[in-house]
Amino acid sequence: MKQAQWIDQGIRLGNRFHYRKKNPWRHNALNLSIFSAMLAGIGTTIAAGRHVQHWLYVPIAAAVLGIMFFAMIILVVHEASHDMFVISYDRDRARRWNRRFGWLVSIPFGINYRRHWEEGHHTHHIHPLEPDDPQTANLWTGRRLVREIVLMLVVPGYVLLWNPSRKYKTERWVGPVNVVFWSSLLAALCMHDAWMSAVAIVFGFGVLGALNQIKGSLEHGGPVGFESNRNLRSRTSLFALRHLLMPFNISLHFEHHLNYCVPWYDLGRYHHSLVEATPEPLRAYIYNTRIIDQLMGRVGTFPEDMRHLVVVDRDESARVAHVIGH
16 A cells, blocks of 8 residues: 555645755754753743742743743753754764753753653654554543642652653663752752752652643643654644743644654645645544644544545555655
């Protein structure tokens, strides 16, 4: 069997926006400027806890910190795993710098960058939601999803129990370094009358965890994860607050899985091109606007009378990587 023609066309449409076609100076200046701004924003939010003596500071600061933590992982760790947080005409140099930035941001969050992202995220794209995919731990929907989100938001430290990097037997130094880093920072804040900042950081991690659970459920949760065609095991989610809650176009996930070499800032343009190439009957299933239904596991996969539009080739993963030219 052959892969559906519109899928091949969609992959090739993404090559127009391939990161290798970007100007490294402009690309790197954009990403590094945003990264620097986020670091400054995190520092300012934490520092404000010493001066804003009001109980509202904690929930507001926790939300701000959680969103910025989440955004920083998406921008730096996720893009670096695709060798496109920073780019260079020298691919080996780019890979070295992406690895450095990936580790820099991963360590404070207890992430084993090499195993879970540099290696694991590549597997996730080639074999999404298959037995060898290490990134399948946050695909809950319905009551289980609601339960985990509530626990992460209201129980301090609960989110620490959910860390997929704990399963890896290499780079075990990451955990102790992570503990020392945050313990030292929280202790220093408390010693300098900024205990509210320390509390906000703790609950900020809960916000980070909750957003990550929502992200996974929107991307691959429910029946979509069991789709026979690997290229259709991800869903794009379109909603009013997506730029705030799912920053850097991470909710344009069908597009990202179809061609994972498109930088975050071009996913919007890729999306518009791809919608036109997608058969009209499939659009409502791929580009989802029923967000609550998706989170509750009520959004199904393609009806049988549309199966002829998603015909699959048994070896499509290798062919897709070839078409992308990664």
